[in-house]
Amino acid sequence: MINEDYFLAALRLAAGNDPIPGHVSAAARDAYGLRVPQAVTAAPAELPVSAEVRGSDGCHMVRFVASGLTFDLEVTVGDGLIDVAGQVIPPPGEGSHVDVRTPHLTLTRRLPATGQFAATGLPPGWLSVVCHRPGHAPVQTRWVRIRP
Amino acid sequence: MREPRDPKELLEAAADDDQTAWDELETRFGPRMWAVARACGLNETDAADAVQGAWLRLLEHLHTIRDPAGVGAWLATTTRREAMLISRKDLTFAPRFDLVREPDPAAAVLEADSSRLLWKTVSSLDEPCRTLLQLVAADVGYQQVALRLGVPIGSVGPTRTRCLEKLRTLISLQETVQ
Known part of the structure; x- marks a missing residue:
């Protein structure tokens, strides 16, 4: 592998064909609005073997962990849209909420005592969940790409 | 400004x-x-x-x-x-x-803002590399490349790799000189 990809990219770029589409540039600029100041980023973590199964029904499990907080997300892709059922462990307590975010749509859910939440009908693409707790810095999962 | x-x-x-x-x-x-x-x-x-x-x-x-x-x-x-x-x-x-x-x-x-340098380097390559890389840059398929160069289609991929390697060497040399 001699990093041909970079040279091919550079050649195509220099040739001026296949320019970046306007909507891709616009999406990149809009992404700046998605930053969460002071947020701690939760990294992907191993799931128990029993849970790490991609079901035939298009259901995925993924786990993120940071600073004592675990996000377990069960993501279902169906009809071209994404449904997320999740749980924040340990439950962060009263006054907490999560933002289930895509670049185009954010759904906010107040967290009950169980720490469970659900959001449906999200557009496919990049997804992240941010947990806001009173008196703590927000914790955001890394962005994960979900497509049918 | x-x-x-x-x-x-x-x-x-x-x-x-x-x-x-x-x-x-x-x-x-x-x-x-x-x-x-x-x-x-x-x-x-x-x-x-x-x-x-x-x-x-x-x-x-x-x-x-x-x-x-x-x-x-x-x-x-x-x-x-x-x-x-x-x-x-x-x-x-x-x-x-x-x-x-x-x-x-x-x-x-x-x-780097190296488009000009890159093209200059491509132009300095011998054939078939010069034409081949120009065609590749224009997203011309292997079949067309083979036709234009008058070579078997099976040789386009390996030739492309060799030409990119040459290009890389030349660019590295120029960067060393600079």
């Missing part, structure tokens, strides 16, 4: 709540990121995801990029990483990877 800011300044300003700095980063590096994603063989939808993914990774690391002056190379490398994950579909949902901290040296080809 204000002097254009360098990548380090832009990154620091973007980390400090300056949308215009972020926009400038996009103007400067977005086209290259797109070219990287497309060069990895992705269609438009997947390439758009790879580019968007790299920008989202930058958001996650706005304050922790080790070499702010090399943010362009970081973005190109990260785009390539996302593109590879997307093209290996089984891994797109298992984003357990360590982000590249050191930019790939080859990304410098995309990092």
Whole structure:
């Protein structure tokens, strides 16, 4: 592998064909609005073997962990849209909420005592969940790409 | 009119709540990121995801990029990483990877404003490399390339690899001289 990809990219770029589409540039600029100041980023973590199964029904499990907080997300892709059922462990307590975010749509859910939440009908693409707790810095999962 | 800011300044300003700095980063590096994603063989939808993914990774690391002056190379490398994950579909949902901290040296080809230099170097290559790389840059398929060069289609891939290797050597030499 001699990093041909970079040279091919550079050649195509220099040739001026296949320019970046306007909507891709616009999406990149809009992404700046998605930053969460002071947020701690939760990294992907191993799931128990029993849970790490991609079901035939298009259901995925993924786990993120940071600073004592675990996000377990069960993501279902169906009809071209994404449904997320999740749980924040340990439950962060009263006054907490999560933002289930895509670049185009954010759904906010107040967290009950169980720490469970659900959001449906999200557009496919990049997804992240941010947990806001009173008196703590927000914790955001890394962005994960979900497509049918 | 204000002097254009360098990548380090832009990154620091973007980390400090300056949308215009972020926009400038996009103007400067977005086209290259797109070219990287497309060069990895992705269609438009997947390439758009790879580019968007790299920008989202930058958001996650706005304050922790080790070499702010090399943010362009970081973005190109990260785009390539996302593109590879997307093209290996089984891994797109298992984003357990360590982000590249050191930019790939080859990304410098995309990092520098080197289009003119690159074309000059391509023009200096002997045939069939000169024509072949010009055709490849224009996204001409292997069959057409074989026809234009009068060679068997099976030899186009290996020849392309050899020509890119020559190009890389020449570019490296020029960078050493500079």
